[in-house]
Amino acid sequence: MGEMLSQEEINALLRGLDDDEDITKTETSSNVLSDVDKDAIGEVSNISMGTAATTLFSLVNQKVVITTPTVSLVHWDDIVKEYSSPCVAIQIVYKEGLEGTNLLILKEEDVKVITDLMMGGDGSSPDGELSDLHLSAISEAMNQMIGSAATSMSSMFNKRIDIAPPISNQLDLTESFDQTEVAEFLGGEFIRVSFRLQIGDLVDSEMMQLYPIEFAQKITDNFSNTKEKEEQKQEKPVANQGQQNQQNQQTSTPQPQPQMQYQQPDMNQQMNQGMNQGMNQGMMPPGYNQNGMSPSHQRNVEVQQAQFQSFDMGSFVQQKENIDLIMDVPLEVTVELGRTHKSIHDILEFAPGTIIELNKLAGEPIDVLVNGKIVAKGEVVVIDENFSIRITDIIKQAGQIL
Structure with a gap:
């Protein structure tokens, strides 16, 4: 049996094992997500969140700014350490075009401000x-935000992308719980895309999107394919033009050009000859009369005021309109008590x-509407325990058939 190791040697061995695990972990992460992939995910997220910010602005009526994202590979322990306050996780499922799940993480206080603004409050307290x-409310807000982001991705990837209605859950990161119950991919390594969210002077916080690695790879693959197709479209016309120029150079043979002497004709002489010839043949150039004069040389032009037949409006009004063909058309009659x-x-x-x-006001005439248009005024009466309306005034409009 060999010599027993001291405590210092045992600690050194344990530290060596930890270092090996960290090195292996770093190598695995670098192999899973390259710098090119990070740039692709960041660019897609930046374009998508730009559209989502516009949608959120229409919901809260406050200036919304979402900054350029930061992409990194993390574990759930990293989220707990850096995002310790209570938060809300919104689960978003892509069901068409891209199949996968991601989580949008917002702080609880930010959710309260957004929902208060959506309900007509000022969001200050x-x-x-x-x-x-x-x-x-936050699920509906995220449904519209991520829905608009999916529309941007559809334009980017040239295919329809759709999401299912988001589901929101309240999370307290200060307490221990099984994160896989929220989303299964949180049990391992995943991708975090961090944004800075600003809403007027009320919110200045961090918002995160968490992607499983497989779903992020689908996004990068679509982005790369779309980019390659665009580059091929741009290179194809240039290549075709080069081939055409080469063919023209190969097929064309320079021919000797004959030397000729050319004398500039007298344009005035040609014009006079053409006009004389046209007059002899009974034809004139456009703009000239039979005397060879242009309209600017003509005189004694007689101008008379146009005469129109008088229109008898009375005979038209007296004609009886024939509406027998539409007498049996049903119309919706609405009695409106008031609005607010x-x-x-x-x-x-x-x-x-x-x-x-x-x-x-009490006692004020009630509006009677037919197909949404006010046609009469009346007062409310009761006949055989049923509410009814007694018409007191007919509102006539020009051209309206009552």
Whole structure:
């Protein structure tokens, strides 16, 4: 039996094993994702998120800026260390064109601000716990944002790309849980694309997209294929032009050119001869009359005012319109009691017993609409326990058939 190792030697051996694992891990990561692949993913994400920022602006009515992304290979432990605050994970499934799943990670406070702005608030003081209403609202926002991003990818890859409705989950990274229940690819190494998200003066934070390596490779493959096709299209006309020039040089043989003496004709003499010949044959150049004069030389032009027959409007009005052919056409008649405007925030607070104030005063005439157009005014009456309308005034418009 050999000599026993000291504690220092054992520690040295363990450190050596850890170093070997780190080296192997680094080599594996470099083989999986090259710098070219990182650039491709970053470019696709940059174009997609640029379109998504425009969509988010229309939802929150605030200036939205999403900066150039940073691409890296990470593990779930890296996310927990760098993103310790409570967050929301939005799962996005690509179902057409590209098949795969990715996660969009937002901080909980940012989600509250975005949903508050969507509901008509100012987003300055979002309070309370994150509710199902917040999760539903942020899912709809991400559905529109990533949907517009998928449209940009469709144009980029020249094929239709579509997503399923996103699903939002609240995550507390300070507590331990099985991350594979959120997404299976979080159990190993995956790709993180980090953005800086700015919404007016309310949000200045980090947003992340997490991709499984297989799905990221599909994106880079599509991007590379599209780029190669564009380069081939650009090179093909140049190559064809070069071949054509070479063929022309091979087939063309220089021929000796005869030397001829050429005398410049007198243009005035040619014109006078042509006009005389035309007059003799009964033909004149355009713009000349039979006397050989241009219109500018003509005189004594008689101009008279145009005479129009008078139009008898009375006889037309007195004609009886024949509408027998459309007498049995059904029309939708609507009686409108009043209208009002409410924000999404106010509508979500509706409950049994809520009173909604309309823009009509008590006793004011009620509008009667036919196919969406007001045709009469009336008052509400009750006949045999049914609400009815008694027409008090007919609104006539020019050319309207009542």
